[in-house]
Each structure stands twice: as structure tokens, then as C-alpha cells.
Amino acid sequence: MKRREPVDPGLQNSSSSPPNPSLPGGVFESDSRPGIILHQLLGSGSTSTTFIGTLGDGAKVVAKIAHYETRAQVLKEGWFYQNPLKSLCGSALPSYFGVFEGEGRVALLTAYVGAPIESFDLLSDNARQHILNHVTSLHRLGISHNDLEPRNILAGPNGRYTIIDLGCATIHTCSERCYEMAEMRKLLGVRH
Structure with missing residues (x-):
């Protein structure tokens, strides 16, 4: 190829x-x-x-x-x-x-970095914050993922989490009421 x-x-x-x-x-x-x-x-x-x-x-x-x-x-x-x-x-x-x-x-x-998580509900507080930090990093670079489901978040060795599948991603400017960030905070039960 x-x-x-x-x-x-x-x-x-x-x-x-x-x-x-x-x-x-x-x-x-x-x-x-x-x-x-x-x-x-x-x-x-x-x-x-x-x-x-x-x-x-x-x-x-x-x-x-x-x-x-x-x-x-x-x-x-x-x-x-x-x-x-x-x-x-x-x-x-x-x-x-x-x-x-x-x-x-x-x-x-x-x-290859791991297998999909089963559910947001089964994650530790540390894992939830880790994932939210990754989503925040995407948004700081001006990108909205638009498909942040458990199947697109992988759990790897040593407690590492990785976001995959940018197939629905779009260029994005975050506002204070960013839907994806608000939805992820809600799903993960993390305020900041």
C-alpha cells in the first residue's frame, strides 16, 4: 500500500x-x-x-x-x-x-491501545477525570468528537484511557455552554 x-x-x-x-x-x-x-x-x-x-x-x-x-x-x-x-x-x-x-x-x-470500556458507570473517579481531561484537550484544540460513547473510549494497560474514532469529529469553537463538554461532565459525574 x-x-x-x-x-x-x-x-x-x-x-x-x-x-x-x-x-x-x-x-x-x-x-x-x-x-x-x-x-x-x-x-x-x-x-x-x-x-x-x-x-x-x-x-x-x-x-x-x-x-x-x-x-x-x-x-x-x-x-x-x-x-x-x-x-x-x-x-x-x-x-x-x-x-x-x-x-x-x-x-x-x-x-492498538486497549479494549472499549463497558460503561461510564463502572469507572473510578480517577478514570472519569482522566477521560474528561482528554475530551477537554480535544476541545482546546478546536475539535468536537461528536461520538463519545463507551465503544470509543479504550481502557489500556496501567489505567490509561484513550479516545478513538474521529469519524464524526468536526472543527468546533467551545462556548461556555458547549453541549459535548456539558454532556460528558454529566455522563462522567465530574464537575470540572
Whole structure:
């Protein structure tokens, strides 16, 4: 697969896209190292089918493969990871490897960081605050997630929580009455 530059969602002008980080494991045409092996279906939705895979170096990744008619949506999601939210990759968001295209398919690759939480109700106070801090970080960078359900918040090792799936994300300017922030405070039972 060849690396593909993500697509600006058209909501603001952006400077030229920075290069995607190098992806170990032979994803580029000229690279002869072993590539990605997809070995477990995670799920399928309206825009994509998602798999867990392993890179040639053994690192676990998630490959979100767009359905043909929704390729533009997955490219837009890549734009959010690569541009306004780049500083959150590896902390509030999973590490982002890029968007790749080959054989008529588009795939967004991120690090595998854990499993979805079951419910907001089952979280400790510390976990609730951790998640709210991540949502606040998205909003400070001018992005609203718009799909903050338990399936899009992953629990990883050592009590780390990560937000995934920017497929519904939009550029956003927070007001004092920001709906998403108010709703998350309510769902998490956290005031600030």
C-alpha cells in the first residue's frame, strides 16, 4: 500500500500536510520488510471494517479499512489525527501511523491501545477525570468528537484511557455552554 495524504474536511484552510511518520514493517512500495498481518476482526460499521494487526516488528495496530463509498470520510478522519490533533497522538488519542491506499482500498492505521470500556458507570473517579481531561484537550484544540460513547473510549494497560474514532469529529469553537463538554461532565459525574 502507498501512503495517502489525509483530506482536509474543507472546514478551514490548512497549510500543506506534514509527512506521516515512518511506519515500520514494509507498508511503502520500496520497503522489503515484512508488512502488516491483519489477524482479528474488531468490528464493522457504516463507514469501515476494523481489524487488529501486527507489524513486522511485532507491534499491534488497528487498521480501519474504508468501505468504497466512504473513503472520503476515512481520509477526513486521518486529517484530524495528522493536523489539529497531532499533539494528542500517543496520549489522549492512539499513536497515528497514517492513511494508506492500495488495490482500491483506503486504510487508516493507529496503534492498538486497549479494549472499549463497558460503561461510564463502572469507572473510578480517577478514570472519569482522566477521560474528561482528554475530551477537554480535544476541545482546546478546536475539535468536537461528536461520538463519545463507551465503544470509543479504550481502557489500556496501567489505567490509561484513550479516545478513538474521529469519524464524526468536526472543527468546533467551545462556548461556555458547549453541549459535548456539558454532556460528558454529566455522563462522567465530574464537575470540572
